Amino acid sequence: MCNFVGENNNLRSLDLMHVKPENESAQHFALMLEQRQSKSLQRLALQDNDLGDEEIEAIATALSRQASLEELVLMENDFGRLGCVALGTTLERWQAPNLKQLVLSYNNIDDAGLQALVAGLVNCINLEELQLSYNHSITAVGLRSLAAFFQSEHCCLEEFEMAGVYFGDEGAIALADGLVGNTSIESMTMYIDSIESTHFRTAPLITEVGWSAFSKLLCNTSSINSTYMSNHTLAQICQHPLPPPYICKYLQLNAFQQHQNIDTAKIAKIKILLNHPDLDMEPFFQKQLKLLPHVMSWFQRARSCHSNSSPSGRVLTRTQSQKHVLSRELSAVYKFIRGMPMVAADGYCKYVLKTALKRKRKLQLMIQKAEEEEEWAQKRLKPEPEYD
Numbered sequence: 001m002c003n004f005v006g007e008n009n010n011l012r013s014l015d016l017m018h019v020k021p022e023n024e025s026a027q028h029f030a031l032m033l034e035q036r037q038s039k040s041l042q043r044l045a046l047q048d049n050d051l052g053d054e055e056i057e058a059i060a061t062a063l064s065r066q067a068s069l070e071e072l073v074l075m076e077n078d079f080g081r082l083g084c085v086a087l088g089t090t091l092e093r094w095q096a097p098n099l100k101q102l103v104l105s106y107n108n109i110d111d112a113g114l115q116a117l118v119a120g121l122v123n124c125i126n127l128e129e130l131q132l133s134y135n136h137s138i139t140a141v142g143l144r145s146l147a148a149f150f151q152s153e154h155c156c157l158e159e160f161e162m163a164g165v166y167f168g169d170e171g172a173i174a175l176a177d178g179l180v181g182n183t184s185i186e187s188m189t190m191y192i193d194s195i196e197s198t199h200f201r202t203a204p205l206i207t208e209v210g211w212s213a214f215s216k217l218l219c220n221t222s223s224i225n226s227t228y229m230s231n232h233t234l235a236q237i238c239q240h241p242l243p244p245p246y247i248c249k250y251l252q253l254n255a256f257q258q259h260q261n262i263d264t265a266k267i268a269k270i271k272i273l274l275n276h277p278d279l280d281m282e283p284f285f286q287k288q289l290k291l292l293p294h295v296m297s298w299f300q301r302a303r304s305c306h307s308n309s310s311p312s313g314r315v316l317t318r319t320q321s322q323k324h325v326l327s328r329e330l331s332a333v334y335k336f337i338r339g340m341p342m343v344a345a346d347g348y349c350k351y352v353l354k355t356a357l358k359r360k361r362k363l364q365l366m367i368q369k370a371e372e373e374e375e376w377a378q379k380r381l382k383p384e385p386e387y388d
Contacts, residue, residue, distance in 0.1 A: 069097075133164050
């Protein structure tokens with residue numbers, strides 16, 4: 001097998017499951033992997049092989065020349081902190097890595113191990129799926145380190161799995177804070193386990209304290225601008241027990257945006273209408289009435305958010321209505337007029353004057369045309385002189 005791996009230049013996928021090699025065999029396999037000249041390997045899955053830190057260190061070193069790898073599955077082994085250090089170092093040193101899926105579930109990864117992985121994860125600019133499920137030693141401390149990865153400029157992670165990692169409210173807050181500014185993650189898996197599991201029943205669950213952090217992430221209601229800048233991409237949290245209804249409501253809105261492939265600005269607009277019944281117009285007053293047409297246009301476009309044929313419409317019709325949006329539009333106009341009465345009056349006078357001048361010019365053109373027609377008619381009717 002080792003010779004086959006080292007000499008096959010066309011090998012694209014290698015899955016070794018339940019082999020459980022001795023240490024010497026694992027080291028020899030890593031050596032053959034390191035000596036490969038070809039970069040054809042795209043998938044490597046070493047699942048349930050009891051690979052410890054020493055074996056993973058050797059394999060990680062061997063992978064230093066395999067930056068073309070797209071899928072790396074190391075689940076159900078026995079490595080922890082030292083293995084993560086070696087793996088993180090390899091990932092960080094890769095040039096233009098193609099890695100899209102990294103599966104590290106069911107190992108002994110702790111906070112320090114997770115922290116050692118982060119620099120490598122940041123370098124994996126094509127990583128779309130990360131699985132860390134059932135690494136029970138991970139706590140809020142390790143989860144906080146993921147913020148550097150989630151908030152990195154080129155992060156394109158879409159799926160993140162943390163099932164069986166019971167981190168409680170502190171971990172939920174760390175995750176929610178780390179996701180601020182992230183625009184790629186669409187799905188998260190947390191706390192999935194059997195209700196009869198002893199570990200599940202004794203683990204710290206997420207309470208209202210932790211869910212409030214996710215609520216703030218999905219829709220920060222402290223200001224209109226904060227609501228607009230909230231997360232509009234996270235659409236699924238696989239969780240047992242289920243997230244609270246107010247979390248599911250925002251997840252549903254984000255999911256609608258993805259399924260319909262619409263601009264996230266529309267979802268932001270819906271969240272603003274849901275949570276800000278009284279919109280403050282005073283910040284716009286510095287531009288006097290120049291911004292009023294834009295405000296009116298914003299409300300007119302907002303009416304489309306109430307369509308009963310869309311999930312967003314069904315959410316809004318419980319608290320909003322077309323009539324209510326129109327009422328807010330009129331209220332905004334009133335606030336402009338009340339805030340700048342003289343400007344509004346001057347603006348109205350200018351409008352009347354402009355209209356009057358326009359009508360006057362139109363009348364003058366009509367009179368001029370009538371005089372020209374009269375002159376032409378008189379010339380036609382004037383009798384020609386008679387000559388003897």
